Amino acid sequence: xxxxxSARGLRESATFDRATxxxxxxxxxxxxxxxxGWGAKRRLPHFDDLLFLGASMSRYPLEGYRERCGTDVVLGxxxxxxxxxxxxxxxxxGMSFGALSGRxxxxxxxxxxxxxxxxxxxxxxxxxxxxxxxxxxxxxxLPSRYGMNPDDLRKADAIEVVLGQGAKPGGGGMLLGQKxxxxxxxxxxxxxxxxxRSACRHPDWTGPDDLEIKIRELREITDWEKPVYVKIxxxxxxxxxxxxxxxxxxVIVVDGMQGGTAATQDVFIEHVGIPTLAALPQAVxxxxxxxxxxxxxxxxxxxxxxxxxxxxxxxxxxxxxxxGTAALIALGDNHPKWEAEYRELGSAAGYYDDFQAGRDPAxxxxxxxxxxxxxxxxxGGRRLAxxxxxMTMEAQTIARACxxxxxxxxxxxxxxxxxxxxxxxxxxxxxGTDWIPGAGR
Amino acid sequence: MxxxxxxxxxTTVDLSVQSVRDLNSALHKAREGSWHVTRPDGxxxxxxxxxxxxxxxxxxxxGYYCAGMNQHATVTVHGNTGVGTAENMMSGTVRxxxxxxxxxxxxxxxxxxxxxxxxxxxxxxxxxxxxxxxGGSVGHMSAFMGQAGRLLVCGDAGDALxxxxxxxxxxxxxxxxxLGADCVExxxxxxxxxxxxxxxxxxxxxxxxxxxxxxxxxxxxLYHFDVDNSSAY
Numbered sequence: 001x002x003x004x005x006s007a008r009g010l011r012e013s014a015t016f017d018r019a020t021x022x023x024x025x026x027x028x029x030x031x032x033x034x035x036x037g038w039g040a041k042r043r044l045p046h047f048d049d050l051l052f053l054g055a056s057m058s059r060y061p062l063e064g065y066r067e068r069c070g071t072d073v074v075l076g077x078x079x080x081x082x083x084x085x086x087x088x089x090x091x092x093x094g095m096s097f098g099a100l101s102g103r104x105x106x107x108x109x110x111x112x113x114x115x116x117x118x119x120x121x122x123x124x125x126x127x128x129x130x131x132x133x134x135x136x137x138x139x140x141x142l143p144s145r146y147g148m149n150p151d152d153l154r155k156a157d158a159i160e161v162v163l164g165q166g167a168k169p170g171g172g173g174m175l176l177g178q179k180x181x182x183x184x185x186x187x188x189x190x191x192x193x194x195x196x197r198s199a200c201r202h203p204d205w206t207g208p209d210d211l212e213i214k215i216r217e218l219r220e221i222t223d224w225e226k227p228v229y230v231k232i233x234x235x236x237x238x239x240x241x242x243x244x245x246x247x248x249x250x251v252i253v254v255d256g257m258q259g260g261t262a263a264t265q266d267v268f269i270e271h272v273g274i275p276t277l278a279a280l281p282q283a284v285x286x287x288x289x290x291x292x293x294x295x296x297x298x299x300x301x302x303x304x305x306x307x308x309x310x311x312x313x314x315x316x317x318x319x320x321x322x323x324g325t326a327a328l329i330a331l332g333d334n335h336p337k338w339e340a341e342y343r344e345l346g347s348a349a350g351y352y353d354d355f356q357a358g359r360d361p362a363x364x365x366x367x368x369x370x371x372x373x374x375x376x377x378x379x380g381g382r383r384l385a386x387x388x389x390x391m392t393m394e395a396q397t398i399a400r401a402c403x404x405x406x407x408x409x410x411x412x413x414x415x416x417x418x419x420x421x422x423x424x425x426x427x428x429x430x431x432g433t434d435w436i437p438g439a440g441r
Numbered sequence: 442m443x444x445x446x447x448x449x450x451x452t453t454v455d456l457s458v459q460s461v462r463d464l465n466s467a468l469h470k471a472r473e474g475s476w477h478v479t480r481p482d483g484x485x486x487x488x489x490x491x492x493x494x495x496x497x498x499x500x501x502x503x504g505y506y507c508a509g510m511n512q513h514a515t516v517t518v519h520g521n522t523g524v525g526t527a528e529n530m531m532s533g534t535v536r537x538x539x540x541x542x543x544x545x546x547x548x549x550x551x552x553x554x555x556x557x558x559x560x561x562x563x564x565x566x567x568x569x570x571x572x573x574x575x576g577g578s579v580g581h582m583s584a585f586m587g588q589a590g591r592l593l594v595c596g597d598a599g600d601a602l603x604x605x606x607x608x609x610x611x612x613x614x615x616x617x618x619x620l621g622a623d624c625v626e627x628x629x630x631x632x633x634x635x636x637x638x639x640x641x642x643x644x645x646x647x648x649x650x651x652x653x654x655x656x657x658x659x660x661x662x663l664y665h666f667d668v669d670n671s672s673a674y
Contacts, residue, residue: 213485
């Protein structure tokens with residue numbers, strides 16, 4: 001057993017903490033930057049820094065277990081003939097077959113369908129497992145266009161034009177060679193085993209004016225039936241959301257820097273982009289100024305873990321949220337039962353983020369058939385559906401306490417902030433005060 | 442939908458009267474037949490998402506994404522085309538009698554794209570199996586990240602041809618201003634001459650000698666990330 005150095009009066013540097021020292025040592029030994037999965041791990045202003053003001057004298061609460069609190073959401077009714085009607089505003093974010101096993105994709109589809117929500121493809125195309133098990137499937141349209149084809153486009157329930165993601169706004173994707181199996185390579189038209197790069201820019205459009213034409217093309221190809229989403233990584237969110245709305249998006253997805261990835265440089269994940277909490281109010285303001293709030297739906301992702309997070313997003317003006325990392329944890333990622341194997345890989349349950357390596361003991365972020373077989377898609381789907389239901393019920397509990405008969409009735413007035421940073425970002429007052437830093441400027 | 446005149450075998454759509462939506466909707470419903478599109482006036486998204494062996498003739502210039510995601514159909518543009526001509530085409534034939542703007546044939550998986558004039562920058566970007574034949578020259582960054590398929594250029598190629606190329610094959614008859622990262626000239630062997638002959642024949646460019654072309658492909662040196670190659674990325 002190691003002793004606790006601090007008990008002997010030793011002081012760890014806040015600037016050069018153990019993780020920082022390890023990163024320097026690793027860089028010095030290997031000469032290569034660190035690539036990993038997951039999202040930003042640093043402490044950030046987040047939804048934990050907000051609290052709800054439950055009803056009391058001046059507000060009437062709704063009776064738990066008795067009075068109805070709606071959770072349904074319609075996504076994409078601005079232009080599409082067939083918008084998505086979901087039972088819960090908690091959706092599953094885009095994650096690729098390639099990054100995840102086919103069985104994991106199937107489990108995501110099963111769980112989402114069971115809970116009445118949507119799931120999303122990723123970079124690498126649509127698999128039959130996922131389409132077959134997903135009642136509502138969003139088909140991502142990415143710069144790489146790996147596996148993109150009009151037959152699958154017509155099979156999709158919605159189309160998501162991806163400009164970026166919160167873990168790496170401005171960066172393309174990567175899938176290292178150990179995960180490029182014959183099936184993955186075939187779907188992406190690549191040689192088996194190469195380190196695959198996904199482009200960071202779309203090959204046939206640049207900027208919002210082109211995007212407007214591109215969105216119309218996708219609508220024309222699919223006879224204006226399907227909602228078209230635009231997904232952006234959170235950076236200049238106010239302007240990006242305005243431009244996406246003007247380009248004709250039915251739904252805008254804003255992914256904060258806590259949003260996960262399968263493989264990105266650590267320096268990119270931790271230092272590019274802004275927190276979800278900072279992005280959401282910017283997105284809402286942009287839509288409100290365009291007269292499009294609640295007409296163009298807003299989905300927020302990046303660090304959503306609980307019904308409290310869902311309710312806070314709703315209160316700040318989102319129409320729905322998307323979960324990725326949390327969904328994988330629900331399937332079994334980082335489960336303590338794999339502790340011994342995580343240790344063998346130099347990690348630990350609760351810390352494992354080497355999704356790029358393809359050696360996931362939980363059988364989720366892998367293409368190794370033996371490992372992938374550890375995940376039962378039926379059981380995984382059941383676990384995910386349970387988790388989605390819990391999140392939805394938690395959000396309802398909070399909404400009822402605030403006197404709201406639908407999650408979408410939650411409003412910023414229901415919130416206060418615990419910290420000055422969160423108050424300034426969320427634009428709700430610091431708890432116990434009527435002060436919002438920067439308000440009125 | 443607005444009324445369309447229907448001669449014996451060819452349906453005519455006059456885009457000065459009818460909309461792009463009218464045109465594409467009718468083409469999606471048709472399973473066969475010939476179509477004549479008049480007065481396109483540079484409209485975007487003409488004849489996109491076709492999925493049947495239709496014969497479509499567009500008389501005039503077309504805008505962005507003409508014949509995008511084409512399957513099975515033959516689309517001929519008697520004019521110039523805008524950005525992303527035949528982008529992500531899966532099968533069929535698209536022929537541009539004039540010039541094509543940038544990103545012609547982008548990400549296309551199959552079929553044949555013929556540009557009789559010049560194609561601008563990024564022709565064949567991220568191509569995934571399509572055959573592209575350009576009668577004139579192509580602009581910079583053509584076949585960028587090309588994964589599969591063949592690009593044949595009867596004129597010259599601009600800067601950074603085949604940058605970050607995977608397995609797409611490139612043939613150029615004229616001058617190549619520069620090659621992109623990991624793209625190299627390769628020996629023309631018998632099977633490559635046959636490739637060129639086949640593409641010229643498919644494009645009906647029968648008066649060009651296949652032996653005048655040179656071949657370019659991936660050196661495959663950047664297939665795996667290596668810190669020693671960092672200056673090439």
